[in-house]
Amino acid sequence: MSNPIAYPVFRTTDPVLALRVARQLVAVGDWQYAEVSVDVELCTVPEVLRIREALPDAWFRKEDVEDWAQDPSDPTGLHGGVHAPTLSSDPDFLTSHLPLWASMQYRPVGSVEEEFAVLVGPNIGEIWWSSLVWPDVPESGIQGEANNARVSLLFNCRARDLDERAGYHTVLVHVLRRSSDKEAEERHASWLAGQIGQSVIGPRQE
Template sequence: MSNPISYPVFRTTDPAVALRVARELVEVGDQQDVRVSVDVELRTVREVLRIREALPDSWFRKEDAEDWARDPSDPTGLHVGVHASELSDDPDFLSGHLPLWASMQYRPVGSIEEEFTASVGSNIGEIWWSGLIWPDAPDSNIHGEANNARVSLLFHCRTTGLDERADDHTVLVHVLRNSHDRESEKRHASWLAQQVGQSVIGPRQE
């Protein structure tokens, strides 16, 4: 069972630099099966319409458990997800369902990262690369890892829950959780960061 833990390894106010460092980390691993996904929170109608135009293959959804409980039939389709081409542009409709999230998932590496980074604006967002395989590092007593190997880039946020706004962007590396030996987690994250000239800069995140 996949059971990852993440460590922040880089932080900057420049989204393009954050993307570069995140890509360098991705390249440390085996990328044969890697895929990239993106997600962004939109709190105004203007931003929903802007992202719908900028990312025409994105899907929009509403994350509201209370709304789902009130009407599980999902008449708007926003709990399951609505493709950008099918999303209403009626401001009254959209304003009643904010915030909305826009996402594109499990795309080929290199297909959406730059476009998303240029479009995220001041919104909280994330790019994550999954399907990696971290290599062995025998000299450091580190074993290769696949199920938990991942890299995340958080825009305007420092936490993986995307619930704490910040003025900068954070790159995190994900490794196998080890509840019996947290130092081994941190050692693995540190080794990966060192491969691209970085280091662990904060505590582990669930």
């Protein structure tokens, strides 16, 4: 069962540079079977319409537990997700459901990252690469890892829960969570970061 933990290894105000570093980190592992996903929070109608036009294969959803509890039948489809071509463009409808999240999941590596890094703009968002394989490093006591090998790039936010805005972008490396050996966790994250000239720069993120 996958149970990763993430460590920040790079931070910058330049989204292009952040993406470059994230890609370098992805390349440390075996990414033959890797996939990439993106997610962005949209707080205004113009932003929703802009992303709907730019990413016609995106899915839009509303993350509101109270709204779900009030009407679990999901009449708008926004709890389950609405495909961009079928999302209403009516401003009154969209306004009543803001913020909306737009996502594209499990795409081929290299298919969406560069475009998304430009499109995300001032919004909170994330790119994450999954199904990587971290290499064995026997001389450092590090075992190869597949189930938990991931890389995340956070835009305009502090942490992976995507609920605290920040004026920078952060690259995180994911390794196997080891509740009984956090030093081994951080040693693995540090080794991976070191392969691209970076280092762990903050506490781990759940």
